[in-house]
Amino acid sequence: MNNLICSLLLFFTLQTSISQTLSPIIKIHTGIDYERLSQIDTLLKNYEDKNWLVGTVVILVKDNQVIYYKGSGYSDLSSKKPMQADAIFRIMSQTKAITSFGIMQLIERGKLGLDQKISDFIPEFKKPKVIKRYNAKDSSYTTIPAKREITIRDLLTHTSGIDYPALGSNKMRAIYAKNNIPSGLGYFNENLLSRMKSLGRLPLLHHPGEKFTYGLNTDLLGCIIEIVSGESLETYFNKNIFEPLGMTDTYFNVPANKADRLTTVYTEDKNQKIIEWFPTFRNINPNYPLVPKTYFSGGAGLSSTAYDYSIFLQMLLNGGRYNDQQILGRRTVELMLSPQLAENFFGDNNFSLGFEITSKKSANLNVLNEGTFAWSGYYGTTFWADPKEKLICLIMTQHNPKSHRDYEDKITSIIYGSLK
Numbered sequence: 001m002n003n004l005i006c007s008l009l010l011f012f013t014l015q016t017s018i019s020q021t022l023s024p025i026i027k028i029h030t031g032i033d034y035e036r037l038s039q040i041d042t043l044l045k046n047y048e049d050k051n052w053l054v055g056t057v058v059i060l061v062k063d064n065q066v067i068y069y070k071g072s073g074y075s076d077l078s079s080k081k082p083m084q085a086d087a088i089f090r091i092m093s094q095t096k097a098i099t100s101f102g103i104m105q106l107i108e109r110g111k112l113g114l115d116q117k118i119s120d121f122i123p124e125f126k127k128p129k130v131i132k133r134y135n136a137k138d139s140s141y142t143t144i145p146a147k148r149e150i151t152i153r154d155l156l157t158h159t160s161g162i163d164y165p166a167l168g169s170n171k172m173r174a175i176y177a178k179n180n181i182p183s184g185l186g187y188f189n190e191n192l193l194s195r196m197k198s199l200g201r202l203p204l205l206h207h208p209g210e211k212f213t214y215g216l217n218t219d220l221l222g223c224i225i226e227i228v229s230g231e232s233l234e235t236y237f238n239k240n241i242f243e244p245l246g247m248t249d250t251y252f253n254v255p256a257n258k259a260d261r262l263t264t265v266y267t268e269d270k271n272q273k274i275i276e277w278f279p280t281f282r283n284i285n286p287n288y289p290l291v292p293k294t295y296f297s298g299g300a301g302l303s304s305t306a307y308d309y310s311i312f313l314q315m316l317l318n319g320g321r322y323n324d325q326q327i328l329g330r331r332t333v334e335l336m337l338s339p340q341l342a343e344n345f346f347g348d349n350n351f352s353l354g355f356e357i358t359s360k361k362s363a364n365l366n367v368l369n370e371g372t373f374a375w376s377g378y379y380g381t382t383f384w385a386d387p388k389e390k391l392i393c394l395i396m397t398q399h400n401p402k403s404h405r406d407y408e409d410k411i412t413s414i415i416y417g418s419l420k
Contacts, residue, residue, distance in 0.1 A: 020064065021246075021323050022314055024085070024307050027065040036418040037068060040411055044072040051274055052404040053397065054266050055083035059306040060415060061314055061392035069307065076264040078276070086307065088249060088261045089396045090289060092185065092300045092377035096218040098241060098312065099233070099298035100156055100336070100354030101328065102225050105240060107152070108332045111228045114156075114353075117149045118220065121227050122193075124200030125150055130161065131203040134171040139178050141171070147207045152224075154208045155217040156353040157340045161204030162215040166282070172205055184219045184297030185378060186284035192233075192295050196223040212345045222298020233296035244325050245311050250304040252296050254289040262289060262303070265379060265398045272403045286398075300378065306394045313385045313392045316373075337373050337387070367416040382408055389419065 028034070040058060047053040055073035059066065071083035106112055112121070119126035128150060129143035146161070154160040163172035166183035181199050182188040188195075199220065205213055222233045229236050234252045242250055254262060265277035265286040279285040289303045311322065316337070320328035328336075339350035339357050348365070350357045355373035363370040374384035380397035393415060395408055 020314075020318055020321060022061065022064065022066055022307070022311055024066060024069060026067065026069055029062050029065065029067045031420050032062065032067055033418045033420055037414065039414045040068070041070070041072065043407060043410055043414065047404060047407050048073040050404075053402075053407065054274060054399065055087075055263065055397065057083060057085055057087055057089075057306045057394075057396040058411065059085075059310050059392075059394045061310050063390050064314065064318075066307075066310070077266070077274075078264075083263070084261070086249070086261060086305055087263050087396070088254060088258060088289075088303050088305055089263055089381050089398055090265070090286070090377070090379050091302050091304050091309065091381050091396075092379050094304070094309065094375060094377045094381055094383065095297065095302040096299050097354050097375055098237065098302065099218050099222045099225070101312075101316075102233075102236060102241065102298075103152065103156065103221050104332055104336050104353065105328055106225065106228055108329055112152060112224070114153050115151045117151055118155065118224065119149055119200075121224050122196060122200055122220075124197045128161075128200075128208070129203045130207055131171070131175075131205060134175075136171070136174070139171075139174045141175065141203060143203045146204060148209070150204075150208045152221070153340070153353070155221050157351055158212050158214050158217050159209050159341070159345070160215070160217055161206045161208055161210065161213060162199070162217055162220065163205045163213055164215045168213070168215060169205060175202060181216070182295070182297075184216065184300040185282075187288040187291045187293055188295045188297075189293075190295045192219075192223050192226065195295075196220055212341060212351060216299060218299035219297050222296060225298070226296075232294070233298055233301075241312075241327065244323065244327050245315055246323050247304070247308045247311055249308045250302055251289070252301050252303075253292055254303050256290070259290055263398045265400075267399070268401060268403060274399070277400075306396045309383065310392055310394055313383060313394075317385055317387055317390055317392065337371070367413055380405075384412070391415070 054077050057071045060068040071085045073083050075081045075083045128146040130146050132144045133142045150160045165176040266274050267277045315322035319330035320333040336353045348362045349359050358368045358372040360370045369386050369388040372386040376382035380399040383394045385392045
């Protein structure tokens, strides 16, 4: 009898473990109308034929199983290399969610506090100042004292007042350029802590907590992870996130033996014709994943696959548990996915500790359910995960800007239309 009980316990343990672990093999889900779902194929083919898209990978996960996983079009247009489902993409700002997750791990372990001042870790951020007047002729400025210091929560919600070097306001871009502050996009032969210290000496665009400004907040969080853990961000991610989850294709430094899986990056000319992204365009050489680096941008530095990133999202839907390991507490995950901003800080939606969150208002206007968390990357990758439907979608391309990005909303409508 005892042997029978032990066998049953082992069986249910294995079943639970299996249910929490994804497989790239597509499984038929009885709650999906696959004839309707196949409209994704038709839609992408139409966009490719019109030269609006070069190649795309789409993966869908429903109830802990992969229900759709395909490459479409080309990974490289000039050689007509087909887009494989396991292609590696430069995920740029999708890195932010992983860095935010790493910070939440350290908070959970008592290494830092959510509302702790970042000057406790980098003294250069003590007594911050806010820009008052700016002279565009020489990038000079005057300042006033900030009402308070920046906290970890401010960085996670992009309400610190820190702007973006490459993407932000004209005045802050000029100030950052003058002080050699990298954007995190591409390759930098710099010292992360040194650059973040320099950032701490510069003015803020606005008072901390005053409003949402998308900026270098997550690069700064990555630096704090390095300070607190005593490890590089690359090492920390590998030990605490990628290895426990079995994410075997996510890297700051893509190994040479996987270089052929990197997709080619594209942009558009003035006539909206797709052309290859050349190495000096916008000062970002697309070969940066293959260049050995030690400056790890927590805001934009990773490359990954659709399947690998779906594992990360599935773990969050599982309440921090995956591969029979609890790598973040269930309540901590709930906090991470909770709206944090005042009304109208982020348009109709809200922002959590690392993600855009679909609001009740948006859910009444679109198909995504309230509480769906999402974000995207500079080179055209995007994702969303719906806790209510236990549904994950990643749409991966390498194309910026995209004049015909409406295919993302169309794919989302097709997916929800296929639910029985």
